[in-house]
Amino acid sequence: MPAYDHEEQDQIEELKAWWVRWGTPITAVVVAAAVVVVGYQGWRWWSARHALEASALYAAVDAASGSKDMAKAKDAVADLTDRYARTGYAARAELVYAKMLYDAGDHKAALAQLDGAVEHTSEDALKAIARYRIAQIHIDDGQYDAALAALDAAHPPSFDGMFADLRGDALAAAGRNADARKAYQTALAKLDAKSPYRNYVQLKLDSLPVPAQAAAQGGTNVSVAGTASAAVAGSAAAAATATAPVKP
Numbered sequence: 001m002p003a004y005d006h007e008e009q010d011q012i013e014e015l016k017a018w019w020v021r022w023g024t025p026i027t028a029v030v031v032a033a034a035v036v037v038v039g040y041q042g043w044r045w046w047s048a049r050h051a052l053e054a055s056a057l058y059a060a061v062d063a064a065s066g067s068k069d070m071a072k073a074k075d076a077v078a079d080l081t082d083r084y085a086r087t088g089y090a091a092r093a094e095l096v097y098a099k100m101l102y103d104a105g106d107h108k109a110a111l112a113q114l115d116g117a118v119e120h121t122s123e124d125a126l127k128a129i130a131r132y133r134i135a136q137i138h139i140d141d142g143q144y145d146a147a148l149a150a151l152d153a154a155h156p157p158s159f160d161g162m163f164a165d166l167r168g169d170a171l172a173a174a175g176r177n178a179d180a181r182k183a184y185q186t187a188l189a190k191l192d193a194k195s196p197y198r199n200y201v202q203l204k205l206d207s208l209p210v211p212a213q214a215a216a217q218g219g220t221n222v223s224v225a226g227t228a229s230a231a232v233a234g235s236a237a238a239a240a241t242a243t244a245p246v247k248p
Contacts, residue, residue, distance in 0.1 A: 054084035061093040065100055073097050081116060091121035095130060107137050128155035128163075135166055144174040161190035165201050177208050184208075 057080045064073035077097045080090040098113035114137075117130040131150045138147035147170040151163050168183035184205040191198050 051087055051089075054080060054087040054089040057084065058089040058093050061096050065096050068100070070100060070104065073100055077113070081120060085120045086122075088121065088123065088126075091117040091123070091126050091130070094120065095126070095133070098130075098133065102133075102137065107141055111137055124154075124156050125159075127153075128159045131155065132159070132162060132166060135170065139166070139170050139173055142173075144170045161187050161192075161197075164190055165204075168201075168204065172204070172208060178211065181205065181208055 057076045060076040061073050061080070064070070064076065074097070077090075077093050080087075080093050084090055094113045094117040098110040098117070101107075101110040101113060111134060114130045114134045118127050121127060121130075131153050135147040135150040138144070138150065148167065151167050151170070155163060164183050164187035168180045168187060171177075171180035171183055184201055187201050188198060188205070191201065
């Protein structure tokens with residue numbers, strides 16, 4: 001029995017020595033792990049609450065758009081961009097508010113909101129939508145170089161057809177018909193073969209003036225082609241009305 005007590009005492013002394021050496025680092029690790037767990041849970045709670053508040057403000061902007069309440073939309077967007085700029089709701093709200101401003105005839109303010117949407121989102125698709133609408137407004141205002149610059153920005157491949165089509169619009173409006181023709185042809189190549197939107201692009205391509213050299217070589221065939229285009233304009237116009245891009 002005394003031998004057992006002596007052995008047990010040795011183990012206790014070894015444990016004490018081990019704790020003296022490793023107790024502090026182990027305690028620090030345990031405390032750090034506890035802080036990480038508590039911090040993570042707190043961050044999740046804060047993020048969820050943050051997103052909920054931002055979604056409520058976005059809903060307010062959406063409702064204001066339906067009722068055309070510019071003041072309410074402006075306040076909600078300002079709150080979103082000030083407190084929740086990186087949630088994803090801010091950029092979406094700015095797109096909605098930009099549409100309201102455009103419809104009200106305030107193109108300058110609409111452009112400012114769209115620029116803000118590009119700045120406040122990390123989503124490439126949202127950036128592309130905002131830049132597309134920026135280009136639309138510049139075309140409406142006769143600022144064709146500015147429109148082309150907006151369309152030059154990087155965008156997801158799924159937007160290639162739409163961007164090329166709008167590039168054609170800007171070039172055609174600027175009187176650069178040869179370049180516009182190439183842009184529309186690129187749009188047709190990029191768009192889904194089954195998309196009815198292709199009819200709208202094809203109609204614009206067909207309506208471009210035929211180059212003088214081609215007209216001279218084609219002779220009467222040019223006028224026949226023009227007549228054919230006019231003949232299908234009625235049905236194509238119906239498709240165009242349904243599929244044309246919505247103004248920002």
